[in-house]
Amino acid sequence: MACTPVFSSLRRRKSPLVGTFFAPVDLSDPALVQALASVAGDLVASSRAPVPSQRRNSRSLVRKVEMFLALFEFLREGRPSPLPPPATLCFKELYILLYRSRILLDYCAQSSRIWLLLQNAQISGHFHDLTQEISTLLDVLPLGDLALSPDVREQVELLQRQARRSKLHVDPRDEALRLRIYAFLDEFGKGRAPDPPVLREAFADGLGIRDAGACRAEVEFLEEQVYNQEEEVDLSVLNGVVALTRYARFSLFGFAGDEGDGERSGHHRRRYSRGGSSCSAIGEAGSLAVPKDFCCPISLDLMRDPVIVSTGQTYDRGCILRWVDDGHSTCPNSGQPLAHTRLVPNRALRSLISQWCAAHGVPYDPPEPSDAGAEGVVSGAISRAAVEANRATARLLVEQLAWAPEGAKAMAARELRLLAKNGKENRVCIADAGAIPPLRRLLSSPDPVAQENSVTAILNLSIHDKNKSRIMEEPGCLSSIVEVLTRGWTVEARENAAATLFSLSAVHEYKKTISNEEGAVEALAGLLRDGSPRGKKDAVTALFNLSTHVECWDRMVQSGAVSALVGSLVVDGVAEEAAGALALLVRQPAAAEAMGRDEKAVGGLVGLMRRGGPRG
The missing domain is CATH 3.30.40.10 (Zinc/RING finger domain, C3HC4 (zinc finger))
Known part of the structure; x- marks a missing residue:
């Protein structure tokens, strides 16, 4: 089917209907009517399932399409003669309207309940826009030239009258529920958690979110909108709603009934380099x-x-x-x-x-601005709501982490890892809630998933500078991290343990403590020799950091780190960091002697100079 582009011109920007739509061209009249009947029939058939919101607007639009379907079926079965040219033009435009109607109904069916609630007025406006365009199209459709049966013509004229009388409908129940969500945010902004029975009524009865899995799906959809930022929505409000929904998930439904694997540690991993994300x-x-x-x-x-x-x-x-x-x-x-x-x-x-x-999914923790502007003050209340909601969620998760059965502890560690993925405030409130001691205990878990989630949660928490001291001061935490680096159950756990050591070694006074920890430098050297490309990168950046402290040099020579660094001079992706570490270590006579004995050292350095690199 050949098509010609038609550009939508809705007055509301960033609508699900905005884009380029195509009208069929070079079709015979019977083929055009068949295409219209097919699109209308598919739309009616796909709308059987109830939508979570916009029920009245959706039903009204589907009824209009059903009336059109009756028209198309009559024309398909009883009109062999050509259509009048004005009718052909109208039907091509109608094809686009039907296609856009399908897009809007699919958008409502596939979006999260809370997202539709936040967009309640805008989406209602999209339904009204379509009805107005249908009314305009029917006004110019030459019904008298189509030789319709009395029944079909009566239906089309009824549709025409209904479309003319149509007014914008914003469901008052949906609007009341939307305002209740804002009221919950306001309570969190004032430092109070919403009353659980009222929260349950809104989520379970009002939104139809009745279990942890449904709540989690809502959070994931809303977070996707935050990341995409494709819609006209206040991101501070949206972040607050994400935090509220996450809190509702655990406060109302606990930790049962959600068997999703969650985001694995290998996805959106925390990557580092000297002072930032490499x-x-x-x-x-x-x-x-x-x-x-x-x-x-x-x-x-x-x-x-x-x-x-x-x-x-x-x-x-x-x-x-x-x-x-x-x-x-x-x-x-x-x-x-x-x-x-x-x-x-x-x-x-x-x-x-x-x-x-x-x-x-890349970690980014910018410094606090020194001169907050008016814009920050405007969004402050909702931002405080997100912080307080996440703080309350962190307390629930840490309590679960401390006292729950092992399986629930693994889930709590996973959720803390995800919560710590973004935002300085989240990392602060999780540490303030006392997460580091139970996470440290979980590092020795026989459950590979629990161990991987706990070490990655500690890694994410360590992005915030003040949490580094909490981790280093926690008794046994550093040795447990080294133990995971040495004997972790999974490759991801070992790599994230190495990345954690690098993050902690960004603080100068911790470098000697890390290098003196039994097995730490040896494990990093081993990962640099035999690890995956990501593991090698984690290991070489950690070793480079340690090499910047002169009191670590002896330990690095004794542990075999020099040999591992020399061997990495020919490995793409880590050669420059290895050369940088060796350039510092060579000032130590024992390190210089070790390099001199290694026949690979000169060849590796010469090869690196010949190849060059991003740093020249």
Whole structure:
């Protein structure tokens, strides 16, 4: 079927109906009528299942399509003569209207209940728009030229009158329920959890969400909208609703009845590099190419706090400060003299980086802004609601983690890992709720899933600097992490243990403690030799961090780390970090001697210089 594009022009932007739609062309009249009957019949057949919201608007639209279907079936069975040209044009436009009606009904059927509730007025407007366009089309359809039977003509004229009289309908029950959701957010914003019976009535009776699995599906759908950011919706409100729904899941339905595997640790893994998320490590993790403009020209890492220098170039704040502190007075990228050392925050770029990271599950923990603007004040109440709801959820999960049976503990660890995936506030409230001690105990679990979730939860918590001290000060936590690195049940658990050591070693005073922990450096060296590409990356970045502390050098020589680093000089993806670590270690005579005895050292370095790399 040949088609010609027709561009929709609804007055509401970012509608599920916005896009390019195609009308059939080069069809005979019988084929056009057959196509219309097929589209209308499919729409009616697919609308048998009830939609979670917009019931009245959906039923009304389907009844209109049923009337059209009667018209098409009459024309298909009893009109062999050609259609009048005006009727043909109207039917082509009607084909598009039917197609858009199907899209809107599918959107309502496939969206989450809460999402439809938040979009209640807008979606009601889309139904009204379609009805108005149907009315306009019927006004110009030449009924008198179609030789319709009295019954069919009466139906079409009835449809015409109904479409003319149609008014925008916003279901008052849905609207009342939407306002109740906002009231729950307001309660959390004031530091109070909603009354459980009232919350249950809204979720179970009002929304039809009656078990943990349905609640989880709602959370996943809403989080997808946050990541996509394709709809016109206040993200602070949406984040608050996600937090509220997550809280409702555990406070109302507990931890039973949800057997989903959840997100595995290998998905959206926390990747790191020197002071930030390594662009190459992210690429290793999932074939994910980081936009070049998001990487600092100095470190080639994802920028955490992009700032603009006097030449107009953008760098990560920590990198350019170190550059200036080393005595340089020129721009690293352009070589131009720096007129001054004042750094201007590149807020636009930081926002783009944050959105990209959220969309791809990459951790991003930007520093707190020093000058909160009016926009932050406006959305503060709902943001506080999200924080308080997540805080209440964290308390429920930590309680489960501490006292529940082993299977429920694994589920609680998984949920804490997911909750800690994004947001400094979440990482703070989880640690404040006392999650680190029970997570540490779960590291020695015989259940591979529980161990993997617990070490990944600790990894995610360690992204926040203040949590690093809590992890290091927890008795036995460091040795348990090393134990997972050495003998973890799964590859993911061992790799995430290595990434945790790297994260913790970002604090200078912890580097010696980590290197002195029995088996830590040996396990990192072993992972660098024999691990997967991701494991090698985790191991080499951790070893590089340790090599920046002179009191770690002896331990690294004794543990065989020098040999592992030399062997990595020929491994793509880790060669540069290995060379950087060796460049520091060679200042220690024993390390220099070990490198001199290794016949691979000179060849590896020469090969690296010949190949070159992103850092030159």
